[in-house]
Amino acid sequence: MASNHLTSESKQLATWYFTFAATLFGAQLLFGLVAAIQYVMPGFLYGILDFSIARILHINALVVWMVFAMFGSVYWLLPDETGIETIGIKVGKLLFWVFAAAIVVVVLVYLFVQVGPADETTIWFITEGREYIEAPRWADWGIVVVALGFVANLFLTGMKGKQSGIVTVLMADMIAFAGLYLAGMFFTDNITVDQYWWWWVIHLWVEATWEVFVGAIAAYGLITMIGAHRKVVEMWLWIEVSMLFGSGILGMGHHYFWIGTPEYWWEIGALFSALEPLPLVAMFIHVLYDWGKTQGAQEERGDDTSVINNKPAFTWFVLNAFGNFLGAGIWGFFHTLPQVNLYTHGTQFTSAHGHLAFFGAYATILVGMMYIAVQGTNGIKVMKNTKASIWAVSMITGGVMGMTVALTIAGYVQVLVSRAQMGATWAGYFDGQSGAWFAQGMDWRLIMGVVTFLGFIMLAKDLLTTGKNPVHER
Amino acid sequence: MKRMNIDTHIQTVKKQEDTVANKSVWSDNRFWQRTAAWVTGFASILLIWLTFDTSAQIEMGTDADLKNGVTKRVPGPTVINYKITYEMDAKRGHEIPVIGEKESFFGRDDWSEDEARGMLHIGKLGSQAKNCMDCHTILGNGAYYAPDLTKAWLDPAWGPDGAMQALTGKNTKEEAMAEFLVHPDQYPTHARMMPDLGITEEEAKGLVVFLKHLSSIDTNGFPRNFGRIQGAVNGK
Numbered sequence: 001m002a003s004n005h006l007t008s009e010s011k012q013l014a015t016w017y018f019t020f021a022a023t024l025f026g027a028q029l030l031f032g033l034v035a036a037i038q039y040v041m042p043g044f045l046y047g048i049l050d051f052s053i054a055r056i057l058h059i060n061a062l063v064v065w066m067v068f069a070m071f072g073s074v075y076w077l078l079p080d081e082t083g084i085e086t087i088g089i090k091v092g093k094l095l096f097w098v099f100a101a102a103i104v105v106v107v108l109v110y111l112f113v114q115v116g117p118a119d120e121t122t123i124w125f126i127t128e129g130r131e132y133i134e135a136p137r138w139a140d141w142g143i144v145v146v147a148l149g150f151v152a153n154l155f156l157t158g159m160k161g162k163q164s165g166i167v168t169v170l171m172a173d174m175i176a177f178a179g180l181y182l183a184g185m186f187f188t189d190n191i192t193v194d195q196y197w198w199w200w201v202i203h204l205w206v207e208a209t210w211e212v213f214v215g216a217i218a219a220y221g222l223i224t225m226i227g228a229h230r231k232v233v234e235m236w237l238w239i240e241v242s243m244l245f246g247s248g249i250l251g252m253g254h255h256y257f258w259i260g261t262p263e264y265w266w267e268i269g270a271l272f273s274a275l276e277p278l279p280l281v282a283m284f285i286h287v288l289y290d291w292g293k294t295q296g297a298q299e300e301r302g303d304d305t306s307v308i309n310n311k312p313a314f315t316w317f318v319l320n321a322f323g324n325f326l327g328a329g330i331w332g333f334f335h336t337l338p339q340v341n342l343y344t345h346g347t348q349f350t351s352a353h354g355h356l357a358f359f360g361a362y363a364t365i366l367v368g369m370m371y372i373a374v375q376g377t378n379g380i381k382v383m384k385n386t387k388a389s390i391w392a393v394s395m396i397t398g399g400v401m402g403m404t405v406a407l408t409i410a411g412y413v414q415v416l417v418s419r420a421q422m423g424a425t426w427a428g429y430f431d432g433q434s435g436a437w438f439a440q441g442m443d444w445r446l447i448m449g450v451v452t453f454l455g456f457i458m459l460a461k462d463l464l465t466t467g468k469n470p471v472h473e474r
Numbered sequence: 475m476k477r478m479n480i481d482t483h484i485q486t487v488k489k490q491e492d493t494v495a496n497k498s499v500w501s502d503n504r505f506w507q508r509t510a511a512w513v514t515g516f517a518s519i520l521l522i523w524l525t526f527d528t529s530a531q532i533e534m535g536t537d538a539d540l541k542n543g544v545t546k547r548v549p550g551p552t553v554i555n556y557k558i559t560y561e562m563d564a565k566r567g568h569e570i571p572v573i574g575e576k577e578s579f580f581g582r583d584d585w586s587e588d589e590a591r592g593m594l595h596i597g598k599l600g601s602q603a604k605n606c607m608d609c610h611t612i613l614g615n616g617a618y619y620a621p622d623l624t625k626a627w628l629d630p631a632w633g634p635d636g637a638m639q640a641l642t643g644k645n646t647k648e649e650a651m652a653e654f655l656v657h658p659d660q661y662p663t664h665a666r667m668m669p670d671l672g673i674t675e676e677e678a679k680g681l682v683v684f685l686k687h688l689s690s691i692d693t694n695g696f697p698r699n700f701g702r703i704q705g706a707v708n709g710k
Contacts, residue, residue: 039619042666047659050669051619052608118600118677129602131616163483165503189591189598191684192532192548192691195613196525231503238506242513249517258624258696259613260547262531263566266694268524342698346614346622414618424697426631429621430664 005379010086017072024065082161165234192260243279277329316368323360349411395455402448410441568695597684
């Protein structure tokens with residue numbers, strides 16, 4: 001970006017992270033489409049790019065683009081929040097290239113080597129075969145080094161500059177986020193112990209530290225986009241942190257119902273995970289409340305114009321408030337009680353929840369941050385929606401909602417036929433899969449996946465071109 | 475943090491204290507900040523404490539445990555020498571794995587602890603090296619493109635009345651499973667077929683050990699009613 005208005009190197013680095021993240025977002029959707037086609041046409045790319053590989057790429061690209069966009073978001077907001085340039089930015093830039101190069105190598109190995117012999121070399125150099133964190137061990141260590149560098153930059157800057165509540169929360173949250181990754185870096189023959197610690201990474205990321213991150217980013221967005229009052233926003237943020245960690249940390253119990261762990265996790269998991277939607281309701285109310293409050297105050301002064309200085313970003317932020325509550329909260333609560341989970345665990349029901357939750361809770365707000373970066377990079381005072389931005393948000397949201405509904409219906413068939421009726425055997429599994437409702441669910445999922453992907457193309461087009469659009473106020 | 479920063483910080487805090495002195499604690503940021511710290515700390519400590527308790531309970535058992543009839547949530551690898559069933563436990567109100575009499579497994583029922591552990595090691599490594607969980611679920615976790623493997627060892631499809639022994643031309647469950655794993659693409663059971671993952675015979679044996687051991691883990695009754703219904707359902 002040659003003609004950019006950024007004077008901060010930290011923000012410059014943020015745009016690199018966002019660009020790479022958006023590219024991986026596209027890759028995520030593309031491999032998701034391959035997997036979705038395979039449900040409908042099992043012969044598609046059989047023996048070349050099997051479902052397992054398409055899915056690894058689908059979910060790993062998801063995790064990695066989100067981590068990239070999260071790092072980018074922090075580098076973006078640090079100068080604003082601390083009032084100083086990020087310390088160690090040169091190291092930060094170097095680590096970006098290390099991280100990006102490592103990801104490319106890992107992806108190429110997934111694509112072209114795929115599997116290895118049953119020994120340690122495979123674990124170290126090809127795949128660890130553990131869902132979401134399949135990256136081989138060498139890459140794990142690379143990620144640890146990159147994460148340490150990132151956390152160091154954040155801490156050094158946060159301690160030297162102004163100390164806002166947002167930065168304090170991010171510092172505590174990001175060190176936990178990075179540290180938890182270590183729990184996924186060992187091998188054991190005991191599958192129960194394996195799964196126990198695997199959840200420390202997966203659950204304590206997506207149902208604790210990532211959610212707190214979203215709270216912090218939402219707080220930053222409200223202050224920068226609608227001029228919400230910092231004291232109010234940060235008070236809400238601390239309340240959200242209490243509620244998110246208070247419910248999320250022990251909510252981990254809902255993953256310990258059936259993996260060989262003791263029965264007391266039923267009660268702990270049921271109670272705390274049932275509380276998990278509460279902070280998400282709070283976050284939703286918080287965003288709408290602050291929006292209404294600042295808009296109302298402005299109208300009182302006789303000014304009817306919108307308080308929002310970045311329409312597309314704010315659209316994604318509001319969508320986040322709602323999507324987080326709906327996808328993570330409601331769809332999560334549907335199957336979080338052990339009495340229900342006994343039948344829904346490991347069905348398309350989980351998949352429905354996964355799609356809407358990752359989208360609603362994380363994709364939305366991170367895309368919003370990308371729009372904030374476009375605004376800053378192009379020196380735009382008030383950024384407006386364009387046709388492409390409206391098409392993008394509508395198609396992606398409609399597509400993901402459509403996939404979620406389709407997968408939920410398919411999940412019901414699986415729960416009733418494969419589980420409740422047939423007792424989860426091989427025959428039961430395929431009886432469920434061949435049901436008409438299940439098959440139609442998969443057809444609709446594919447159609448809605450295509451809609452989502454088309455929406456992504458509109459999004460990419462808008463992110464790349466809207467900065468130069470004369471419609472915005474400069 | 476530099477000394478000066480701390481001083482400035484304390485001053486700011488004091489100033490804040492003065493201004494909020496007459497206001498409610500409920501709208502005080504520092505109150506909520508402290509609440510967040512206490513709640514997070516308390517939840518974390520509880521989780522760590524529970525982790526110690528759970529870790530002791532999910533430690534893998536030994537051969538001596540099996541011989542002495544000591545029930546472990548995750549039995550030792552020599553459980554492969556025994557017959558495993560999945561039975562309703564009246565007291566617990568759900569099914570649990572029951573380790574019964576001796577049973578021949580790949581022609582023997584006296585696999586030593588070292589031998590069994592070695593095979594389980596290859597099997598567990600294999601389950602990761604072949605990305606099993608990116609199609610199947612294990613303990614219900616993984617992908618949903620292929621059947622759950624938690625109790626696959628007990629699946630009637632592999633038993634004497636199931637189709638798989640005849641299909642693979644083998645006389646025992648373990649041999650049928652191993653043969654299928656080595657040549658999955660030669661035994662298409664559904665339009666959705668398992669691909670050839672280059673599994674060797676030794677790896678296949680390890681994977682079958684892994685699956686048999688997996689079926690002996692006490693999963694609190696998951697999956698429910700496993701294998702209870704066989705044959706025709708709804709006239710099909």
